[in-house]
Amino acid sequence: MPPRVLISDSLSPAAVEIFRLRGIEADFEPSLGKDKDRLAAAIAAYDGLAIRSATRVTADVLARADRLKVVGRAGIGVDNVDIPAATAKGVIVMNTPSGNSVTTAEHAIALMFALARDIPAADASTKRGRWEKNRFLGVEIAGKTLGVIGCGNIGAIVADRALGLKMRVLAFDPFLTEERAQAIGVEKVDLDDLLARADVISLHTPLNAQTRNILSAEALAKTRRGVRIINCARGGLVDEAALRRALEDGHVGGAALDVFAVEPAIDNPLFALENVVCTPHLGASTAEAQEKVALQIAEQMSDYLTRGAVSNAVNFPSISAEEAPRLAPFVALAEKLGLLVGQIARCGVDTLSVTFEGAIAREKTKALTAAALAGMLRPILDSVNPVSAPAIAKERGLSVDEVSRAAQSDYESLVTLVAKTRDGDIKVAGTVFHDGKPRLLRIGEINVDAEFAPSMIYTENEDRPGYIGRFAGALGESQVNIATFALGRDRPGGRAVALVAIDGPLPEATLAELRALPGVKQAITLKF
Numbered sequence: 076m077p078p079r080v081l082i083s084d085s086l087s088p089a090a091v092e093i094f095r096l097r098g099i100e101a102d103f104e105p106s107l108g109k110d111k112d113r114l115a116a117a118i119a120a121y122d123g124l125a126i127r128s129a130t131r132v133t134a135d136v137l138a139r140a141d142r143l144k145v146v147g148r149a150g151i152g153v154d155n156v157d158i159p160a161a162t163a164k165g166v167i168v169m170n171t172p173s174g175n176s177v178t179t180a181e182h183a184i185a186l187m188f189a190l191a192r193d194i195p196a197a198d199a200s201t202k203r204g205r206w207e208k209n210r211f212l213g214v215e216i217a218g219k220t221l222g223v224i225g226c227g228n229i230g231a232i233v234a235d236r237a238l239g240l241k242m243r244v245l246a247f248d249p250f251l252t253e254e255r256a257q258a259i260g261v262e263k264v265d266l267d268d269l270l271a272r273a274d275v276i277s278l279h280t281p282l283n284a285q286t287r288n289i290l291s292a293e294a295l296a297k298t299r300r301g302v303r304i305i306n307c308a309r310g311g312l313v314d315e316a317a318l319r320r321a322l323e324d325g326h327v328g329g330a331a332l333d334v335f336a337v338e339p340a341i342d343n344p345l346f347a348l349e350n351v352v353c354t355p356h357l358g359a360s361t362a363e364a365q366e367k368v369a370l371q372i373a374e375q376m377s378d379y380l381t382r383g384a385v386s387n388a389v390n391f392p393s394i395s396a397e398e399a400p401r402l403a404p405f406v407a408l409a410e411k412l413g414l415l416v417g418q419i420a421r422c423g424v425d426t427l428s429v430t431f432e433g434a435i436a437r438e439k440t441k442a443l444t445a446a447a448l449a450g451m452l453r454p455i456l457d458s459v460n461p462v463s464a465p466a467i468a469k470e471r472g473l474s475v476d477e478v479s480r481a482a483q484s485d486y487e488s489l490v491t492l493v494a495k496t497r498d499g500d501i502k503v504a505g506t507v508f509h510d511g512k513p514r515l516l517r518i519g520e521i522n523v524d525a526e527f528a529p530s531m532i533y534t535e536n537e538d539r540p541g542y543i544g545r546f547a548g549a550l551g552e553s554q555v556n557i558a559t560f561a562l563g564r565d566r567p568g569g570r571a572v573a574l575v576a577i578d579g580p581l582p583e584a585t586l587a588e589l590r591a592l593p594g595v596k597q598a599i600t601l602k603f
């Protein structure tokens with residue numbers, strides 16, 4: 076069955092075309108995103124969901140998304156997606172970090188001019204037949220100081236355009252280095268400094284706990300009288316009630332807002348004020364930007380759904396389309412080694428260490444560690460996958476560490492898992508041979524060479540003559556056919572392990588018989 080994608084927002088039709096070319100069924104239902112109940116009712120049928128800002132991907136929607144593997148945001152902000160809920164569900168969330176940044180920066184500049192020259196009001200007045208030449212006395216932009224709050228992709232483009240307009244540009248961004256500030260020609264300042272010096276302030280940060288109400292009543296009180304404020308980022312960055320008061324008492328000279336605390340903004344109290352210019356979240360709305368983000372998100376989602384490549388995900392490491400096929404057998408190996416550990420462990424694991432040696436150590440091992448962790452957790456949590464596993468581990472206080480080093484064995488690549496439990500360490504290691512199949516090479520310090528099979532028996536016993544005969548006899552009597560048999564021991568007469576692939580399940584009674592054989596320390600069934 077081909078993957079199915081739902082487009083629940085008004086994306087460019089270019090996206091549908093890309094999905095179809097990539098063998099993906101795409102349903103284009105741009106009104107669905109605005110109707111959370113209909114979206115929740117429909118989502119179970121889809122592997123992918125492509126959205127813009129109108130679709131809210133809430134925990135409720137995700138709870139019904141049984142097949143969903145990826146949410147693709149054709150744009151930048153993912154604040155309309157419940158990322159922790161998506162991660163817990165194993166759903167990748169990806170965006171297109173730069174496709175609409177020039178367009179949005181241009182909108183900020185357009186709004187700055189709209190404010191400086193009162194263009195919307197002058198336009199309305201002129202069209203009403205009034206020739207109010209004396210009413211609209213503007214301000215010149217050249218020589219003024221722009222304060223950019225958040226100097227990432229869009230903030231830096233706004234700064235560049237403002238410098239071209241002969242403005243002085245201050246930037247407040249805790250993550251902006253002095254070198255980068257110099258390279259883009261802005262003065263890096265702290266927030267208070269920016270507030271005190273800027274004639275125009277433009278916001279370009281994501282909305283998060285640190286940035287919510289970054290322009291609060293207190294912050295607005297620190298600005299220059301007559302300051303103009305532009306927000307093309309997210310509504311919650313400005314305290315709208317405080318801004319209204321500051322506009323009413325004339326401290327703030329004007330505000331241009333593309334985004335609002337509640338969207339769609341139908342009757343925001345700021346609408347009543349003359350010195351406020353509003354647009355309905357149009358920052359990214361140009362033909363060029365929409366074409367770019369739609370194409371980009373459709374490509375990224377298709378790459379993930381058809382090839383396992385991950386790019387621009389906010390909750391999973393990137394894996395390119397070239398790397399994906401190289402990594403896939405190792406993802407399977409890591410997951411199977413994890414499953415083996417999870418099934419052997421008799422109590423909870425406190426720490427999982429994953430060591431990569433040789434060629435594999437040079438690949439994107441974070442995805443492999445996540446796969447190992449998912450495998451280890453699967454015996455207790457059915458639906459865990461590499462996307463959700465790290466968050467689940469964190470929540471349970473299970474620490475995970477990863478080591479990469481040069482080859483220290485005869486194998487080109489070796490992956491070793493060590494799980495620390497209250498009952499002691501469990502160590503397993505494996506590789507992928509040239510046939511592309513994962514192989515188990517070591518349990519503890521014992522060498523074995525076993526393929527993973529859907530149904531297996533694992534035993535640990537004292538190395539004594541007659542054990543294999545008795546073991547095979549018990550299976551034969553129960554009509555259980557042995558497919559492959561792998562043995563290993565630490566020394567003659569020491570500790571031995573057997574990994575036996577069988578056709579079909581093992582009856583409980585036969586398992587009990589195996590456990591009762593002389594010298595058996597552990598006998599369990601394994602599923603891969």
Ligand SMILES: NC(=O)C1=CN([C@@H]2O[C@H](COP(=O)(O)OP(=O)(O)OC[C@H]3O[C@@H](n4cnc5c(N)ncnc54)[C@H](O)[C@@H]3O)[C@@H](O)[C@H]2O)C=CC1
Nearest residue numbers: 151152225226227228229248250279280281307308358359
């Ligand atoms: N109005 C619209 O239609 C559009 C709005 N946006 C919004 O614009 C905003 C910026 O987007 P990009 O520049 O692409 O993001 P970005 O991630 O490239 O830049 C954001 C910058 O904010 C900085 N930042 C983070 N926390 C901060 C804090 N506490 N104080 C100051 N700076 C902080 C970061 O260091 C980063 O440099 C986002 O909120 C995005 O959702 C983006 C596209 C269209």
Ligand SMILES: O=C(O)C(=O)COP(=O)(O)O
Nearest residue numbers: 127128129150151152359
């Ligand atoms: O990309 C962003 O962050 C935006 O805010 C653009 O929103 P939109 O895709 O126009 O609904």
